[in-house]
Amino acid sequence: MIRLAEEKKVIIKNKTGLHARPAAQFVQKAGKFDSKIEIIFEEKEVNAKSIMGVMSLGVGKGNEILLRADGEDAGEALKELEEFITVEMPKEDEEE
Amino acid sequence: MKGIAASPGIAIGKAMVKKEKDIEISREQISEDEVNEEIKKLHTALKKAKSELKTVRDNTAEKMGEEKAEIFDAHLMILDDPELIPAFENKIKEDKLSSSAAVKEVIDHYASMFAAMEDEYLKERGADIKDVGKRIIKILLGKEDIAEKLNEEVIIIAKDLTPSDTAQLDTSKVLAFLTRDGSRTSHTAIMARSLGIPAVVGLGDKLMNKNVDDDVLIVDGNSGDVYFDPDEAIMKKYEQKLADYEAEQERLAAYKDKKAKTKDGEEVEIAGNMGNFADLDPILERGGEGIGLFRTEFLYMDRDEIPSEEEQFEVYRKVAEKMGDYPVVIRTLDIGGDKELPYLDLPEEMNPFLGYRAVRICLDRPDIFKPQLRAILRASKYGNLKMMFPMISSLEELNNAKNILNEVKNELDNEKIEYNQDMEVGIMIEIPAAVMIADVLAEEVDFFSIGTNDLIQYTVAVDRTNEKIAEMHTPYHPAVLRLIKKTIDEGHKADIWVGMCGEAAGDELLLPFLLGAGLDEFSMSAVSILKIKELLENWTRKEAKKEMKSILKLKTTAEVKKYLKKIN
Numbered sequence: 182m183i184r185l186a187e188e189k190k191v192i193i194k195n196k197t198g199l200h201a202r203p204a205a206q207f208v209q210k211a212g213k214f215d216s217k218i219e220i221i222f223e224e225k226e227v228n229a230k231s232i233m234g235v236m237s238l239g240v241g242k243g244n245e246i247l248l249r250a251d252g253e254d255a256g257e258a259l260k261e262l263e264e265f266i267t268v269e270m271p272k273e274d275e276e277e
Numbered sequence: 278m279k280g281i282a283a284s285p286g287i288a289i290g291k292a293m294v295k296k297e298k299d300i301e302i303s304r305e306q307i308s309e310d311e312v313n314e315e316i317k318k319l320h321t322a323l324k325k326a327k328s329e330l331k332t333v334r335d336n337t338a339e340k341m342g343e344e345k346a347e348i349f350d351a352h353l354m355i356l357d358d359p360e361l362i363p364a365f366e367n368k369i370k371e372d373k374l375s376s377s378a379a380v381k382e383v384i385d386h387y388a389s390m391f392a393a394m395e396d397e398y399l400k401e402r403g404a405d406i407k408d409v410g411k412r413i414i415k416i417l418l419g420k421e422d423i424a425e426k427l428n429e430e431v432i433i434i435a436k437d438l439t440p441s442d443t444a445q446l447d448t449s450k451v452l453a454f455l456t457r458d459g460s461r462t463s464h465t466a467i468m469a470r471s472l473g474i475p476a477v478v479g480l481g482d483k484l485m486n487k488n489v490d491d492d493v494l495i496v497d498g499n500s501g502d503v504y505f506d507p508d509e510a511i512m513k514k515y516e517q518k519l520a521d522y523e524a525e526q527e528r529l530a531a532y533k534d535k536k537a538k539t540k541d542g543e544e545v546e547i548a549g550n551m552g553n554f555a556d557l558d559p560i561l562e563r564g565g566e567g568i569g570l571f572r573t574e575f576l577y578m579d580r581d582e583i584p585s586e587e588e589q590f591e592v593y594r595k596v597a598e599k600m601g602d603y604p605v606v607i608r609t610l611d612i613g614g615d616k617e618l619p620y621l622d623l624p625e626e627m628n629p630f631l632g633y634r635a636v637r638i639c640l641d642r643p644d645i646f647k648p649q650l651r652a653i654l655r656a657s658k659y660g661n662l663k664m665m666f667p668m669i670s671s672l673e674e675l676n677n678a679k680n681i682l683n684e685v686k687n688e689l690d691n692e693k694i695e696y697n698q699d700m701e702v703g704i705m706i707e708i709p710a711a712v713m714i715a716d717v718l719a720e721e722v723d724f725f726s727i728g729t730n731d732l733i734q735y736t737v738a739v740d741r742t743n744e745k746i747a748e749m750h751t752p753y754h755p756a757v758l759r760l761i762k763k764t765i766d767e768g769h770k771a772d773i774w775v776g777m778c779g780e781a782a783g784d785e786l787l788l789p790f791l792l793g794a795g796l797d798e799f800s801m802s803a804v805s806i807l808k809i810k811e812l813l814e815n816w817t818r819k820e821a822k823k824e825m826k827s828i829l830k831l832k833t834t835a836e837v838k839k840y841l842k843k844i845n
Binding site: 205208227228230231232233234236237239 | 351354355358359360361387390391394402406
């Protein structure tokens with residue numbers, strides 16, 4: 182059976198976008214999964230476990246990114262990363 | 278060679294030239310069968326870089342706190358990046374580059390990508406990436422950091438030393454500093470004096486043109502002379518001088534536990550100037566009875582963002598507790614001029630010393646000023662803290678600063694946070710305008726502290742960082758002496774105490790003048806304390822006052838200097 186990579190579209194809601202501290206936390210989260218995880222944004226594809234890759238995308242507030250995961254824990258990874266972007270990251274804005 | 282004598286003492290020892298930050302790497306091509314070897318080299322270097330960074334991280338956490346160590350966590354994360362290592366390997370495999378050239382190309386690529394971004398945070402990450410790259414390349418090329426290489430005592434030669442350079446140095450192994458740039462009041466000089474290390478600065482381009490690594494040099498921090506190829510006679514002379522100097526140090530050691538007193542037993546307050554916590558012990562060891570100037574700039578330097586109120590509070594509290602009953606005068610942020618904070622992103626100015634600096638920035642940026650005031654106030658109940666504002670040039674400025682201070686006090690009251698309600702608040706007197714209206718200003722403050730470095734600069738119109746006119750930057754100018762006298766007189770008329778925290782307070786020749794003029798507190802670099810205590814014993818206030826009056830009648834700097842030498 183051919184297993185296809187799972188994908189999910191996510192919209193960035195927090196103020197600073199996906200860089201600085203949120204990016205570091207995001208990369209750490211992604212690093213916990215065995216699956217290969219990529220972020221696709223404006224036709225660029227980067228390794229979601231690479232801080233340099235993620236930050237080099239320059240994803241800002243309101244941008245839509247595509248998360249792609251391939252591996253045993255792909256589903257779980259996408260769920261958790263989506264939650265991090267849509268729930269956890271905007272929370273930090275409120276705290277400031 | 279002769280430069281500016283920036284920190285006293287004599288050193289004889291081996292030279293070590295501090296390497297330039299940018300390492301030149303040629304785009305070295307390798308052959309197919311060297312690929313595996315280069316990749317192996319790369320991985321060994323990466324491993325070593327990682328273990329180095331962990332050590333640096335832990336040392337920094339221990340010495341300067343977790344917050345300062347975080348930068349190295351970021352470096353470690355970069356080193357762990359899954360894109361980075363394959364990128365290095367690809368360059369070696371595909372482009373057939375040597376490991377060091379491969380690292381440089383990849384790092385440069387990422388660094389320039391980040392540097393081009395608009396976001397300040399990302400821009401700075403570009404610098405982190407470069408830093409990590411430099412570390413790897415240094416290992417690959419077998420070049421060690423200056424800090425790690427000091428396994429013997431050396432004389433450090435550099436273009437200039439930044440505070441972070443000196444922070445990284447194992448200063449117990451440094452015999453002396455020689456720099457191309459700088460003046461008596463530049464950072465290398467001030468740092469060297471507070472560490473008690475001889476230094477000659479402003480030696481000019483010819484210093485860096487010499488290839489002197491490992492040569493034995495003689496450095497005379499008292500006269501500014503440096504001998505690169507000393508003959509036997511000079512060597513003998515200096516060995517004698519060094520012996521004499523050490524004998525003097527021994528004699529002065531007797532003053533460590535003695536109170537600072539005049540000939541007739543009047544106690545005089547001798548305090549020390551500090552930048553960071555490490556400066557405290559040298560001051561206390563020499564019997565300094567307080568801190569007349571705590572330069573808080575150092576808390577703000579070598580980092581990516583303004584230190585939080587909490588972080589500042591911890592530092593001020595630690596200093597207050599350590600000093601106990603001894604007074605500690607904390608100067609609020611004095612940035613600008615020759616001290617920059619890259620993260621404030623201030624535009625370059627034509628005349629930075631006359632520009633947007635010190636209290637001028639603080640009054641404009643309550644977001645920076647208030648957290649510092651809060652931190653100082655909160656720490657005030659843990660010791661004997663006083664606060665002073667730098668660069669006050671008018672009553673309006675002073676009132677504005679005090680208004681903000683009162684706002685902060687109200688906030689603390691509302692939050693039911695305790696602080697010393699009676700904490701003394703003073704100002705630096707370092708602008709001639711402030712001297713001319715000292716009577717007005719004195720009504721509004723608890724003390725004056727004369728900052729001679731800037732006072733001379735503004736009075737004589739002489740840039741204190743310009744080596745070419747360094748000779749003109751002298752406290753012996755009759756105009757400067759008159760301004761000092763006026764400041765003390767106006768302070769005393771208003772019943773407030775007047776101290777001095779500029780370099781002149783530790784000037785051996787000037788002591789009788791300052792004593793005679795009635796100065797209440799002398800605050801100086803730790804290295805000057807013992808000598809001043811010894812000299813103090815030669816005078817009574819009354820005798821000194823007589824000399825002071827004669828000195829004020831002199832017309833030129835040269836006459837003043839000559840007179841001071843005669844009476845000392």
